[in-house]
Amino acid sequence: MRYFVHLAYDGTRYHGWQIQPNGISVEGEIERCLSTLLRQPIDIMGAGRTDAGVHARHMVAHFDYDSSVDNLVYRLNRILPPDITVYKIEPVSPDMHARFSATSRTYHYYIHTQKSPFSRNYSWYCHYDLDFPLMNEAASLLLKYSDFASFCKSHTDVKTTLCKVTEAKFYENEDSYYFRITANRFLRNMVRAIVGTLVDVGRHRISLEEFQHIIEQGKRTNAGESMPAHALFLEKIEY
Numbered sequence: 001m002r003y004f005v006h007l008a009y010d011g012t013r014y015h016g017w018q019i020q021p022n023g024i025s026v027e028g029e030i031e032r033c034l035s036t037l038l039r040q041p042i043d044i045m046g047a048g049r050t051d052a053g054v055h056a057r058h059m060v061a062h063f064d065y066d067s068s069v070d071n072l073v074y075r076l077n078r079i080l081p082p083d084i085t086v087y088k089i090e091p092v093s094p095d096m097h098a099r100f101s102a103t104s105r106t107y108h109y110y111i112h113t114q115k116s117p118f119s120r121n122y123s124w125y126c127h128y129d130l131d132f133p134l135m136n137e138a139a140s141l142l143l144k145y146s147d148f149a150s151f152c153k154s155h156t157d158v159k160t161t162l163c164k165v166t167e168a169k170f171y172e173n174e175d176s177y178y179f180r181i182t183a184n185r186f187l188r189n190m191v192r193a194i195v196g197t198l199v200d201v202g203r204h205r206i207s208l209e210e211f212q213h214i215i216e217q218g219k220r221t222n223a224g225e226s227m228p229a230h231a232l233f234l235e236k237i238e239y
Contacts, residue, residue, distance in 0.1 A: 001065060001091055002063070002064050002092050002093070002094050002096060003063055003064075003069060003089050003090065003091055004060055004088075004089070004090050004092050005030070005060065005063065005089050006058065006086070006087045006088040006089075006090075007056075007059050007060075007087060008055075008056055008057050008059065008084075009055065009056050009085070010084075011050060011052070011053050011229070012121065013083065014053075015052045016049065016050055016054070017046050017048070017049045018049045019031075023052075026050075026056075026084060027044060027046060027061075029080065029081055029084060030044055030061065031043065033079050033080050034063065034076065036079065037076060038065060042063050042065065043063065045061060046060070046099065047059060047099050047237050048099065048105060048186070050232075050234055051188070051189065052229060053229030054230075054233070055122070055230075055232070055234070056234040057233055057235050057236070058234065058236045059234060059237070060239075062096065062097065073086050073087070073088065073089050096239070101239055103184065104237070105182070105185070105186060105234065105236070105238075106182040106234075106235045106236040106237075107180075107181050107182075107191045107232060108179065108180055108232075108235045109124070109178060109181075109191060109192070109195045109231055109232050110124065110176065110178045110231045110232075110233070111123060111124050111125075111130075111176065111177045111179070112124070112126070112175060112176040113126050113127075113177070114175040114176075124227060124230075124231040128203065130199065130202035131201070131202045131203075132172065132177060134201055134208070135201050136169055136170050137208055138201045139169055139179070139181075140168065141215065142165045142215070143165055145216075147162055147218060148162075148163050148187055148194075149220070150215055150217060150218050150219060150222060151189070151190045151194050151197070152188060152190060152193075153187070153188045153193075156188045161187060163183045163184060163185050163190070164184045164185075165181065165182070166182050166184075167180060167181060168181045168194075169181075170198075179191075179195055179198070180235075192226040192229065192232060193223050193225075193226050193227075195227045196227045197211065197223045198211075198224075199227070200224045
């Protein structure tokens with residue numbers, strides 16, 4: 001049988017989702033704990049691969065196992081590290097795939113404009129003024145394009161840089177903001193590079209026309225810097 005695991009994690013101390021040869025990963029911890037409880041080697045497949053330091057409020061992974069998994073959520077949470085939580089494990093049809101069956105993914109990037117000891121680990125502190133209305137004008141342009149090579153980390157082995165972005169907007173909450181972006185798929189480092197370029201728009205370093213040209217030129221070197229990982233959350237995956 002195939003099972004979907006719905007989980008969340010604080011990515012601070014991990015070298016990303018994917019198993020690494022010389023670092024601790026979220027995927028590795030879950031596989032280790034599942035294999036211990038089910039008394040056989042268990043391989044899982046995640047819906048995506050978050051980078052080092054990136055968090056997830058909703059990640060989905062699948063694994064195959066021939067028996068029932070009664071009470072597995074409780075037992076798994078007992079032995080998982082405290083920065084990983086499993087919310088639900090459900091049986092799905094054998095053709096369901098955590099990565100390829102997903103129809104959309106949503107990320108949030110958090111920004112706070114007043115210094116706060118409680119936000120610093122999960123939000124980027126911006127100590128200068130940003131023109132958020134102008135940034136939203138620029139963000140809306142993303143929906144008109146499908147090739148996001150300009151925001152893809154260089155020298156990555158990807159077959160295509162095409163993505164379908166269906167939402168891209170900043171939302172305000174008193175002295176904090178978050179950027180919400182939804183697409184069918186994301187390229188490595190894509191959200192952090194988009195936010196970094198939008199910050200250049202918000203600081204009036206580049207115009208809307210220049211932002212548009214950056215997308216069209218397809219060169220990562222023309223886009224803005226990659227924003228810090230600690231403020232990025234994988235928020236939701238839809239099937």
